[in-house]
Amino acid sequence: GQQLNQSPQSMFIQEGEDVSMNCTSSSIFNTWLWYKQEPGEGPVLLIALYKAGELTSNGRLTAQFGITRKDSFLNISASIPSDVGIYFCAGAYSGAGSYQLTFGKGTKLSVIP
């Protein structure tokens, strides 16, 4: 089946630093999504990307849909303690009314105040 490689697996950063994480796939997707999950909660949608090359921001978060359609990047600027959590990328290739997300294994972010 499809596999997403998400890196890094974990990050420890100082408050105020910028963060970058990425996902690569062996298959192409026509949608890339980024979610954040905190303990005891379900994943929360951060950013959705629909076109190759698309760059989308949500506050301090910026994500890009790679031009090969096989990768995506998420950047967080000026990190704050509440950015702590696990960030997941997810790719989807929808067709014939079906839509299933393939998730990366997550990047665990820790922010040191």
Place this chain on the structure above:
Amino acid sequence: DSGVTQTPKHLITATGQRVTLRCSPRSGDLSVYWYQQSLDQGLQFLIQYYNGEERAKGNILERFSAQQFPDLHSELNLSSLELGDSALYFCASSPRTRDPAFFGQGTRLTVV
């Protein structure tokens, strides 16, 4: 709060038993998805329903089944439970089949 409601939040049951997990999608969402999250496998897609019809199947075991009812709520039935079925089970919903999905808080299933 995503608007997706899952019950129960926690479930502890014995091996060999059968359980039913329930999901109420966001108001107006026609598509419902079930995912399993375990430490070793991560988030895995199980199954998708759209307006009562099954639309996609992922890594769902034959011991598991799901359905979506006319009022659009969905149930995931897990039978002949094994220790390895212990996991978080998430329901997600979206308005149509190509919209991003919003996740509920999950049901934590522990099989003992």
